[in-house]
Amino acid sequence: MTAMEKRELISPEYSDLSVSAQCKLVGLQRSSYYFKPKGEPILNQKIMKAIDRKFMDCPFYGVERMTDHLCSLGYHVGLKRVRRLYKIMNLRTIYPKRNLSKARATDYKYPYLLKGLKIERPNQVWQADITYIPMFRGFMYMFAIIDVYSRRIVGWSISNTMSMEWCRETLSDTIRTEGQPEIFNTDQGSQFTSPNFINPLLDIGIKISMDGKGRALDNVFIERFWRSLKQEYVYLNPPNGGMDLYRGIKAYVEFYNYRRKHTGTGYIPHDRFFEAKAS
Known part of the structure; x- marks a missing residue:
């Protein structure tokens, strides 16, 4: 049984057992189910949504440029607040930083293996990442894994934390149901550089x-x-609560995999493209 199937067995409305007890009963980490959104003051939530929209279009915007953009929208914010919100939202600006080649001795970074690689079959390469998801009130995080060849989402989960354990559990469930990739690609986030994530x-x-x-x-x-x-x-129908978000993402991923067409797959839905090549 996958983590997503286990989640559907949990009922917050069931008064005889707490959510924690239900999670323990079905063998699910509470953090993987915990659908209560993380909170920030209302003003910060509005600022975060404005940051997220702009960052989608301009991922090269650092703290200073984003602060200037927010001020142009009428938000009276300083660098310190925007820097803090970037950290909460797990945003990493794409421009090169100073001392780019100097890594911390405690963090082993693996090389990028996809440069020049011809990706020609399913499960050859998976990519994964965490993103901030704004809601009607509060926010949560989503971890997703994509098969690069077919563009199919093979695994995903939502949580109000960005813990390594949450990512590891989601990946383990995905490998159990979808098979394993030859190469697994991520950024250098602390969740993915942890030996407890990498060694398995x-x-x-x-x-x-x-x-x-x-x-x-x-x-x-x-x-x-x-x-x-x-x-x-998300922007068109802001989810109203964690369960609403879970159901909405589940429906969207099914649409994305089974019905949404992409030029990279010859306008064939991702799931059909994956299954045709896998067979």
Whole structure:
């Protein structure tokens, strides 16, 4: 049983067992189900939504340029607040930083393996990322995994934390139901550089690939999915609560995989393209 199937067994309205007890009963980490949105003051939530919209179009906007943009919209904000919100939203500006080649000794970074690689079959390369999802009130995070060849979303989950355990559990469930990739590509976020995340993948023969810092196109396929998800669902119909968000994303992913057509797959829906090549 996948994590998503386990989530559907949880009922917050069931008074005899708490959500925590129900999660323990079905073997689901509470953080993987916890649909209560994270909160910020109302003004900060409005600012975060404005940041998210602009960042979708201009991922090269750093804190200073975003602060100037927000001031032009009438928000009286300073660099300190915008920098804090960037961190909360897990936004990483794509322009190169100073001392780009100097990594912390405690963080082992794997090389980027996709440059010049011909991707010609399903499950050859998966890419994954975490994004901020604004809601009617509050916000949550989404972790998604895409098969690069077919552009099919093979796994996803939502949570109000960005923990390594949440990402690891979602990936493990996806491997259990979809098979495993030859290469798994992420950015250099702390969740993905953790040995507790990486070692189980290495143990089963998966090669690790990581984006270079400040590289705009290294993880482009999952970034395109985020844009589609937010512009075609989240911005048009802001979810009203965590369960509403879960149901909305589930419906959108089914639409994206089974009905939405993409030029990269010859206008064949992602799931059909994946299954045709896999067979």
